[in-house]
Amino acid sequence: MSPHHDTPTAPGSAIEARNLRKVYKADGKTAAKEALKDIDLVIPRGSIFGLLGPNGAGKSTFINILAGLVVKTSGSATVWGNDIDIAPRQARASIGVVPQELNIDPFFTPAEALELQAGLYGVPKSERRTMEILKSLRLDDKANAYMRTLSGGMRRRLLVGKAMVHSPPILVLDEPTAGVDIELRRQLWEQVRELHEQGTTIVLTTHYLEEAEELCDRIAIIDQGEVVACDTTSNLLAGLDQKALLITPTQPLAQVPAALASDRVTLKDDGRLHIAYQPSKAAVDKILSDVRKAGITVKDISTEEADLEDIFLQLTYGDRARES
Ligand code: ADP
Secondary structure (H helix, E strand, C coil): CCCCCCCCCCCCEEEEEEEEEEEECCCCCCCCEEEEEEEEEEEECCCEEEEECCCCCCHHHHHHHHCCCCCCCEEEEEECCEECCCCHHHHHHCEEEECCCCCCCCCCCHHHHHHHHHHHCCCCHHHCCHHHHHHHCCCHHHCCCCHHHCCHHHHHHHHHHHCCCCCCCEEEEECCCCCCCHHHHHHHHHHHHHHHHCCCEEEEEECCHHHHHHHCCEEEEEECCEEEEEEEHHHHHHCCCCEEEEEEECCCCCCCCHHHCCCCEEECCCCCEEEEECCCCCCHHHHHHHHHHCCCCEEEEEEEECCHHHHHHHHHHHHHHHHC
């Protein structure tokens, strides 16, 4: 598909937020809630950007402000260069949001559903790309099928298609693979990568760290309405400076030898040793010689990289602990 973006590689940001704040007012049932606390965030054009954070962090609030569905309390934001206060229509036209829930009207065929959506966005008939979109999502053979004959994966793809009828340069996927099985998840990842290769800037919210690690070139971690980290995925992972050695002894161990006892050394259920270390500080050689000195004959050894899970816990666990 060749989305009708102006210049997808143009410099500048896809999304820029400055001191963006949102307070949901109290009503009879709920207290006021500061969902976003003066957020600064820049999402570059051409990226696959992950917005990561636990439930209630403020991810949807952020997206919904950009999409014109929630009114901010203060601060400013631009979408593809369009200020949401000054040029709200252009801002809205620059973003397509794929919702989480799978509600698709059962009375329309995929082709009809896309035509209807294009109508809602005011896309003139001559500019509609219904078949092109269906084709790019590999739904062209289902163009006129009954909705009920579509699999879960096909429905999800159709929702992506609906978010694309107005050819937005930015596509936002809200928890795209929540509750889908691993095979379908991989299919959807592939689809996202294809859309990205065709020039669309992708923003996805997720609480699957593996998904962010796999797909995103940049990640912002949001927690309790604040951006607690924002960097390239590789910098985030490199910054962790944590690895682990997994040591398989010739004889499975029953306990950690006293000589090795430390809070970095743990015994796995299968009798292997898990030794956490900081690559910048510790030499693997030294660790191995300590292991041998403790009387262990090493049968096999492997290393474990730190992953986003570690970063995520490191950055958000403090808050959780304080809360509970
Ligand atoms: P996330 O998408 O990261 O799960 P949300 O943006 O949905 O987070 O929610 C952020 C916080 O704002 C939560 O505490 C949530 O309960 C609250 N919130 C979200 N929407 C509303 C609303 N319409 N009215 C009041 N509070 C809300």
